[in-house]
Amino acid sequence: MPQTHHPMRATREVLRSFVYAFEGLLYTMHTQRNMRFHIFMAILILAFNVAFNIPVYERALLLIVICLVPAFEIINTSIESQADYAGPERHELIKRAKDTAAAAVLVVALTAMAMGGYVLLPRFVHFFQQPATPGRITSVGLRLIMSVSVVGSILLFWIFRSVKRVFFPTLLLASLAAGGTTAVLCIIGRDPSTAVALLFLCALELNAFARGEFEVRIHKEWVRPDLPFDVEGFKVVVPGLLLGFVGGSWVVWWGPLSCFLSH
Numbered sequence: 001m002p003q004t005h006h007p008m009r010a011t012r013e014v015l016r017s018f019v020y021a022f023e024g025l026l027y028t029m030h031t032q033r034n035m036r037f038h039i040f041m042a043i044l045i046l047a048f049n050v051a052f053n054i055p056v057y058e059r060a061l062l063l064i065v066i067c068l069v070p071a072f073e074i075i076n077t078s079i080e081s082q083a084d085y086a087g088p089e090r091h092e093l094i095k096r097a098k099d100t101a102a103a104a105v106l107v108v109a110l111t112a113m114a115m116g117g118y119v120l121l122p123r124f125v126h127f128f129q130q131p132a133t134p135g136r137i138t139s140v141g142l143r144l145i146m147s148v149s150v151v152g153s154i155l156l157f158w159i160f161r162s163v164k165r166v167f168f169p170t171l172l173l174a175s176l177a178a179g180g181t182t183a184v185l186c187i188i189g190r191d192p193s194t195a196v197a198l199l200f201l202c203a204l205e206l207n208a209f210a211r212g213e214f215e216v217r218i219h220k221e222w223v224r225p226d227l228p229f230d231v232e233g234f235k236v237v238v239p240g241l242l243l244g245f246v247g248g249s250w251v252v253w254w255g256p257l258s259c260f261l262s263h
Helices: 007-031 033-051 056-086 093-129 139-160 162-190 192-219 235-254 258-262
Strands: none
Touching: 007 033, 007 056, 007 258, 033 056, 033 093, 033 139, 033 162, 033 192, 056 093, 093 139, 139 162, 139 235, 162 192, 162 235, 162 258, 192 235, 235 258
């Protein structure tokens, strides 16, 4: 059998292609502020999808447009990198290439915004028009609180990440909170696939914020200069998300929120 067609070699090449793709995703997350904003909004919209228990076909449409925005941002980053490689001097055609690539991202982002408003705004209006029951929270209300808490945990780390002595505790706390609120949201909302997506996106977002802070701390000589800061945040984020998810699952299945499973 030729070496190029050997099953083990083919498997290694496929796995290597996934590694390269993940490296490209991390590069875009680390270098493009707009990409981090797109992922943040994707987390928020996915969480609201579960909160309102949106029908499958509407959820599928939202998922498509949500995925298109970061995909176009990655393509835009690729075009910009190739244009920068062509030469440092300014050229009108290079400018047009960058501008039109950015315009493509803008069009898709506006489409996603319009689609999100079309699907979610009427449900927000209906929810806040319902009469409140004193001393009692509804299942939708709890899921909305969990949705906001997922992104709130990321914002918590983003705000306090530059404080020298609370960086790692805040990163761990944010990871635990994001994992726990994701578990509560998606178990009560009966949507395990969105739970996987939210955990993955939260890991990317928290690691991207941690990576930027690691770079600053290396420059300030707060941490060792040989630190692999591109993926160092995952060592805290991934265990924190998983532990938080386990804790949130316990609270829903056997803890004080188990009453919401019957709703």
